[in-house]
Amino acid sequence: MRKINELFYSLQGEGFHMGTPAVFIRFSGCNLKCDFCDTRHESGTLMTDEELLERVSAFPCRMVILTGGEPGLWIDDDLVEKLHALGKYVAIETNGTCVLPEAIDWVTCSPKQGGKLNVKRIDEVKVVYTGAGQDVESYLALPALHYFLQPCSCSNTEEVIAYIKAHPQWRLSLQTHKLIHIP
Numbered sequence: 389m390r391k392i393n394e395l396f397y398s399l400q401g402e403g404f405h406m407g408t409p410a411v412f413i414r415f416s417g418c419n420l421k422c423d424f425c426d427t428r429h430e431s432g433t434l435m436t437d438e439e440l441l442e443r444v445s446a447f448p449c450r451m452v453i454l455t456g457g458e459p460g461l462w463i464d465d466d467l468v469e470k471l472h473a474l475g476k477y478v479a480i481e482t483n484g485t486c487v488l489p490e491a492i493d494w495v496t497c498s499p500k501q502g503g504k505l506n507v508k509r510i511d512e513v514k515v516v517y518t519g520a521g522q523d524v525e526s527y528l529a530l531p532a533l534h535y536f537l538q539p540c541s542c543s544n545t546e547e548v549i550a551y552i553k554a555h556p557q558w559r560l561s562l563q564t565h566k567l568i569h570i571p
């Protein structure tokens with residue numbers, strides 16, 4: 389059984405795959421407590437993989453996004469294999485502190501201060517920019533394909549744009565779902 393906070397069909401609002409239709413599986417609970425966290429993830433229902441796959445199969449899209457809370461606390465090779473057997477493309481939003489199943493198709497790592505990184509492969513780094521003085525340059529040393537800075541709850545977008553113009557290795561990621569009011 390795995391503890392699920394919510395499961396919904398929407399568009400990936402953030403980062404490299406922004407705009408792509410996806411089923412979001414939000415797992416309950418997290419091993420970090422970021423003061424800026426925009427998600428209430430603690431509550432949840434225990435679900436069998438059979439129930440989970442049935443819910444996922446109800447939607448026509450190919451992409452499934454594992455998120456949370458911290459999905460790394462709940463997933464394993466078996467779940468990824470089962471989603472692949474349904475023909476799904478498996479992406480994850482993770483804080484990077486957990487060792488992940490290697491077969492995941494896309495790893496979005498959003499490293500957090502004080503969270504020791506244990507991920508072996510990162511496709512996209514996506515750092516929440518909370519304000520001037522935050523050390524984000526060190527995250528550019530992580531081996532990844534893309535490096536995004538994301539404003540905190542769309543509140544400091546101007547500041548992030550100015551930072552990126554001065555440090556053009558970064559790209560902007562907006563939480564577009566918040567701008568267009570979809571889940």
Ligand SMILES: C[S@@+](CC[C@H](N)C(=O)[O-])C[C@H]1O[C@@H](n2cnc3c(N)ncnc32)[C@H](O)[C@@H]1O
Nearest residue numbers: 424425426427456457458481482483498540541
């Ligand atoms: C809610 S977290 C869940 C996955 C995982 N725990 C993590 O932090 O990556 C999903 C994404 O939202 C980002 N996020 C959380 N709170 C945010 C906020 N207030 N503004 C912008 N992004 C935020 C996280 O950094 C992460 O990239």
Ligand SMILES: Nc1nc2[nH]cc(C(=O)O)c2c(=O)[nH]1
Nearest residue numbers: 399400401402455481565571
């Ligand atoms: N539309 C939409 N895109 C998202 N990308 C990452 C999300 C998350 O909470 O992990 C998220 C979310 O909650 N909604």
Ligand code: SF4
Nearest residue numbers: 418420422425457483
């Ligand atoms: S690691 Fe992710 S889910 Fe956990 S508190 Fe931080 S932003 Fe929220």
Ligand SMILES: [Mg+2]
Nearest residue numbers: 426427455563
């Ligand atoms: Mg979110």
